[in-house]
Amino acid sequence: MRNADVIRLHGREKYVLPARARKESRFSIRAGDVVRDLKLIDRIPAVCSALQTREFLRANNLRLVEKSGPPSGKSTTVTYTYEFLGDAQPSGPGQDAWERLRGALKDVFAELGGGEAYLRAERASFNETIDRSGNRK
Numbered sequence: 001m002r003n004a005d006v007i008r009l010h011g012r013e014k015y016v017l018p019a020r021a022r023k024e025s026r027f028s029i030r031a032g033d034v035v036r037d038l039k040l041i042d043r044i045p046a047v048c049s050a051l052q053t054r055e056f057l058r059a060n061n062l063r064l065v066e067k068s069g070p071p072s073g074k075s076t077t078v079t080y081t082y083e084f085l086g087d088a089q090p091s092g093p094g095q096d097a098w099e100r101l102r103g104a105l106k107d108v109f110a111e112l113g114g115g116e117a118y119l120r121a122e123r124a125s126f127n128e129t130i131d132r133s134g135n136r137k
Helices: 003-021 031-038 044-050 054-059 097-101 106-111 115-133
Strands: 026-030 062-068 079-084
Touching (some): 003 026, 003 044, 003 054
């Protein structure tokens, strides 16, 4: 995994998801905290770049509303302030695929009388097809 990917993933897991869980509308990330957490010595420009990429913003449904720090924009004191866009949940490589699928068919099962009823109907249909022809189709 590239440094930029590691930085974006760390930003998502340590800052974005907890802020969303606390239902905050805004939150900030200080570049120096990320450098310290990930032990990225001499990687301050990489941290600053990764935290303001379109990829990071889109994947987490964020808007960068403020950037404070020195004019160079590449310092441990640079702080990025983000705002959540809408209620949409973040998506992307950091999000567990199972979590995205969880509950995807609950409406279908509910219409059919529940998961167990659905499975019984499918088994009956399958067995009926075998019984009529004498072999599987």
